[in-house]
Amino acid sequence: MASTTTTPTAAAASAAGDDDEVIRDFGPMLRVYKSGRLERPLVAPPVAPGHDAATGVDSKDVHLGDYSVRLYLPPSARAVTNRLPVVVYIHGGGFVAESAASPNYHRFLNRLAAAVPAVCVSVDYRLAPEHPLPAAYDDCLAALRWVFSPDAADTWIAAHGDLARVFVAGDSAGGNICHHLAMHHHDAPRLKGAVFIHPWFWGSEAVGEETRDAEGRARGAGLWMFACPDTSGMDDPRMNPMAPGAPGLERLACDRVMVCAAEGDFLRWRAHAYAAAVAAARGGGVEVLETEGEGHVFYLFDPDGDKAKEMMDRMVAFVNADAAA
Incomplete structure (x- = not known):
């Protein structure tokens, strides 16, 4: 044949x-x-919740319709009579990547829950482009409201969380989302604090030593434009909280603010400008940590380094400041 x-x-x-x-x-x-x-080349395979032998922290996933949350309970929760602060964490990834189950975030939340100690709530929000913005903002705001809801929140929060000490924290795009949460959370009680880690903000006009090149500035917001098709541009208040006409930063519904920057991060100058603007609007009271010699979200990739430990220590102190006073 x-x-x-x-x-x-x-x-x-x-x-x-x-x-x-x-x-x-x-x-x-x-x-x-x-x-x-x-x-999504950067994203590692997800890890399951459960018991973390290194920290003793237990975790579990709670599915809430369009989004889910991963809860973290430190071992000290069952040994202390006082309720623990609650940290609602928003992961980064440019609004298009990563999840609460990403290995780096899961490891960081285990360590944060144990170190504070706190009940941690890591939000697994919908990603663009499958779900264009504002889906991520909507999911994270719904998750925050869920935490405060006595009828809806999980038993771990109900039994061990102190709803008078709720903090939001997030990195990069998650830091951007945290700003949205603090601007739109006006239900009692107020947030106790917000931690913005290398937040992704941008704008048409350069600040500090940012590039003045128009093409470079457009590249800095290219992913934002893709993730948020209805955006008005680089000066959309969601991307540039300091833009003319943006809602006043005095509206941030949190008692205290901490902003983290990294010397080698191209967003460094934007983080400092945001911290200064918030301080001016609120009459001070903004804690700033700049990490020398490190880049964007370095602590996720070098969690055992001295600089990552320093940042963790500062976050722990920030959350526990009222309790220590």
């Missing part, structure tokens, strides 16, 4: 070509192919 060769149809060849063609490339965060396929 004579041998035969199968030749792909033109349609199949075209589809294969489309799948290989990248039409939007946002570095390791997200690649978008012509076929519609999405690739």
